[in-house]
Amino acid sequence: MKKLLILAGILIMVSCDTNKSSSKDYKDATLSVEERVDALLPKLSLEEKVAQMRIFHANIGAQPDENGNLKLSEKVTQKLKLGIAGIKNPGEHIDPVAAAKLNNELQKYIIENNRWGIPALFVTESYNGVDAEGCTKFGRPMTSAASFNPELVRRQWDIVGREARLRGMHMCHSPEADIVRDPRFGRMSEAFGEDTYLTTQMVKNAVIGVQGDYEGLGKGTHIGAVAKHFAGYGQVLGGSNFAAIEISERTLIDEIYPPFEVAVVEARALGIMASHGDLNGVASHGNPELLTGVLRDQWGFEGYVVSDSNDIARLFYFMKVAESPEAAAQMGLEAGIDVDLYAEDSYAYLPEMVKENPELEKLIDRSVRRVLRTKFILGLFDNPYIDIEKTKKGVRSASSLELAKESDLESxxxxxxxxxxxxxxxxxxxxxxxxxxxxxxxxxxxxxxxxxxxxxxxxxxxxxxxxxxxxxxxxxxxxxxxxxxxxxxxxxxxxxxxxxxxxxxxxxxxxxxxxxxxxxxxxxxxxxxxxxxxxxxxxxxxxxxxxxxxxxxxxxxxxxxxxxxxxxxxxxxxxxxxxxxxxxxxxxxxxKSPVTIPRSIGQLPYHYSMKEINYKKEYLFLGKGPLYPFGHGLSYGDFKYSDISISGDEITPTTELTVSVKVTNNGDMKAKEVVQLYIKDEIGSVTRPDKELKGFEKISLDAGESKTVSFTITPKMLEFTGITMEKVLEAGNYTVKVGTSSQDYLETTFKLNK
Structure with a gap:
């Protein structure tokens, strides 16, 4: 009898807690983000949930009229009755003030015309700054990578985040975290280069910048980043967009994943976009191992995953890995795609599909939760509109324009x-x-x-x-x-x-x-x-x-x-x-060049960090090596490297080393130099890269000035995916190369003992 009373008490407590939770108001800003999502999600009908999983482009009928006022097509008004996850590029062709006004009107309409007043995400991109009229135009990401100055990149993307938010945007389908090594690829300059470490540093700082160190999201000063294209998109065969992608599992882990991992784990990107292509035969938009196993289970990503343009539907009619459009939608949903970009023949089918397979609604709830969470993080339920007076003062400010010039000069x-x-x-x-x-x-x-x-x-x-x-x-x-x-x-x-x-x-x-x-x-x-x-x-x-x-x-x-x-x-x-x-x-x-400059297309694939064995033979009737190596860049200064030293000749899994070099400007004018650290693993259980960039520092030296530059070598720098496909630290000899490019350096050595 006593046990029954205890059980009854527990049930009453659970019942009370459940009632208390369900009675919470999602509009209550004092609640946590998760509590607000929990309060809102059960209220939505199935159709309303699916609406929170779709984005359409503003060019289908959310445009300004001749007087600059919002004009909606019948197609758009029908879509917005249920709410919407987001709209791509509203107001992109008008100036920032006009765009802020338009987007305020559009957001007001959306909030007032769906049952729960759920705001929409307005989404942009950034290749030369905000991809919209009247914003500061910076150099493209590849140009920025040439600066070898992550702090400068962070400041640049901070301006991107601020200017985008001031025109009423909330998310950015940027930056690209792809490694690009094939110059046949037309989108090459949208990424940060051929090197994993350089790209990782640039992506990390771009995400932190555009999101205002994450704090700017809730304050309404910055926008969320959607790192793309996960994963391997820059490696399409033949450099041809939409072609197959063949990358070894080891290369994926050691070279392709790190920029995405840092975007998620360290920079806390709100979103990830899946890759157009397949990955070793598995279509990325239908790849649960990639989009859930790696992204969420391994890295702990909590944001949303958005498809690339129409790519869920393409699992059926292009990739041909799904038997029907409905099968394609289910494949994308199960893999972990939360938001369908543009398509009318994919997630639009989900309400009918749930009638046949009710279990799908659990996956729908999973995705909608992630979208709503993003909107709460961005503060859109509490402050959905833009202060146009701030827009007038904040876009293309004198300091932003000067930063564009500064970025040019360093690139x-x-x-x-x-x-x-x-x-x-x-x-x-x-x-x-x-x-x-x-x-x-x-x-x-x-x-x-x-x-x-x-x-x-x-x-x-x-x-x-x-x-x-x-x-x-x-x-x-x-x-x-x-x-x-x-x-x-x-x-x-x-x-x-x-x-x-x-x-x-x-x-x-x-x-x-x-x-x-x-x-x-x-x-x-x-x-x-x-x-x-x-x-x-x-x-x-x-x-x-x-x-x-x-x-x-x-x-x-x-x-x-x-x-x-x-x-x-x-x-x-x-x-x-x-x-x-x-x-x-x-x-x-x-x-400094963020890519290797080849003499001929016949040398491709060709990047400085290829395996050492790739350099054994040259080609008949072609000069030796690249035309210009990765990291190359001359100066009006005259930099001389000397006195390389290392703090010890041995490192263990729990210790570190410091390598130092003296750099002197023997020229007659002040100049900046990028001091680059490369490490070569001399013997490995698997064939190893010829060398890998592991650090760099940009310094400024007056004429005649010298400076000692030091780098810390950590065990983490020496890890790689070994023969058993596990991350390993292998004992042996390593060569440290510190210099002005990947081919011009001083050397010293050390051993790893375990």
Whole structure:
């Protein structure tokens, strides 16, 4: 009898707790995020839950009218009756103030027209800053990676997060955490380079920056990051978007996963986007081992996973791993995809599918919980609107524009400087020809603003590389008259600056449509650019090449003919001004190449950290090694490395070592240098990389100044996936390389004893 009374008491207590929980108000801001989700989720109907798992694009009918007021299509109003997870790019083509006004109106409509007043996530992207009209335009991620300055990247993405939130956005389908090693891939410049460690540092700081160190999310000052594309997307075969991805399990663990892991574990990204492709035969959008096993069970990710554009449905009609659209939806749901991006033929089927399989609602609840959690973290239930007065003051502030210029200056790479061609003098009367297909309309004005009255300019683009039309731009026929015109202009100058490389039409995303292309089967510069540089060089004048591009190019002719080469990738809106400041010596270049620059496409795959055995043989009739190595970048300073030392000759699993090197600037001007630490495992149970970047530090030295730079070597740096597919520390010999690039360094050694 006593036991029954105790049991009855427990049941009453449980009942009371349950009633208390269900009576909690999800609008009560004093409750925890989890408590608010628990209070709201049971109230939703099945259809309302599924609505919280879908995102549509604003271009289907959530646009401003001619007076800037919100105009909704019938299709959109029907969608919003049940609420919505989010909307992509509302207000992207209007200025920030107009966008903030529009998004306030849109959010108000959404809140007032679904039963529970659930706000929507407004989603953007960031490749050159916020991907929307009127925001600060920074350099692309690959450009930022060339700075080798994670703190600078964090500040840049902090501005991205602030400017996005001020125009009414809440999430960003960025940054890319992909490792990119194939320059045929049109999206190469959207990522941070070929190296795992460099990419990890940049992704970590991008996520922390855009989320305001996580604290900015709830304060309404920043937006959530969605790191993408999980996983291996940058490794598509042939560099062709949507192609298969074949990566060994060991390479996945040691090289591909780390940037995503740090985004989740250390930077606390709110979202992850799955990869378009498959992974060793398993479609990523239907891969529970990847999206649940690795992402959640191993790394503890609590945010939501969003599909890439229409990719759940493509499990059926493109990947052909599902028997029907409904099977594709179930596959994505079971794998761990929480939000369906754009599709009308995928998660839209879930309400009907639950009638046949009620167990699916448990998985739906799991996903909806993650979406609602994100909205509560962002404070959208309590403060869903933007203060437009703050928008007016906060977007494109003077400090943001200056940061764009600072980022440019630290990202420009001096690949070559024969006979100290650069910098040019502002004091000496000089006539400079600015020529070539990558010349912009305002390039001459920007150079004039830097150089002063002693330097005069002749400026002419000459020709374009493509017709710049449509999803598949066509190369233009060689124009001998245009080439001759440029040569004749160059004859009247003292120095020629050629703007060469590629643009947004020669390297871009290859969308799903067959009529839209963006990848390229060659990495040589397109059009008659080589011919142009050869003819200009034949005039006997100094030739400076400003290389602009969004993919690595095999610039063999340019490297031979040019006296100096400034590799600028894709800089900010002030790129040509920053380039001019480097050209005229206001600032010394300090960028380092975040990729290996090959001599030929035939060398691919080609990155500095390949296995040592890959370097055994060279190719017939091709120069040795890369054209320029990873980490390469010259300076107007003259840096000398000396006195490398290590604190001991042995490390154990519980100890650390310190390696130090003295760096001296023997030049005559202040300059910055990136000191790079590489480690080589001399013998392993599996074949090991030739070397791996494990640390770097950017320092500034006055003329004649020296500094000792030290790095801590930890056991964690030496771990790798061994022969049993477990992380191991193996006893043996290691070589430490500290220097100015992956091929120019001083060495010392140590042993790992266990």
């Amino acid at each position: 420009i790479i001096l690949l070559k400087n024969e006979n100290k061609t650069l910098p040019l003098s502002k004091e000496k009367p000089t006539k400079v020809a600015l020529l070539g297909p990558l010349l912009k309309e305002n390039t001459k004005t920007m150079f004039e603003s830097v150089s002063g009255s002693n330097v005069t300019y002749l400026a002419e683009k000459g020709f374009s590389l493509t017709n710049e039309k449509g999803g598949a731009p066509q190369l233009l026929a060689r124009d001998p008259q245009a080439i001759n015109r440029l040569v004749n202009i160059a004859k009247g100058s003292d120095v020629v600056v050629l703007f060469l490389g590629g643009d947004q039409f020669t390297a871009k995303e290859a969308y799903f449509s067959n009529s839209t292309l963006g990848d390229r089967a060659s990495i040589d510069p397109v059009g008659p650019q080589d011919e142009l540089v050869e003819k200009i060089k034949a005039l006997g004048k100094p030739v400076i090449v400003v290389l602009k591009h969004r993919r690595t190019l095999s610039i063999n002719t340019i490297a031979t003919q040019a006296d100096a080469i400034l590799d600028t990738w894709d800089l900010s809106e002030f790129g040509d001004e920053s380039t001019a400041r480097i050209v005229f010596g206001e600032v010394s270049p300090s960028g």
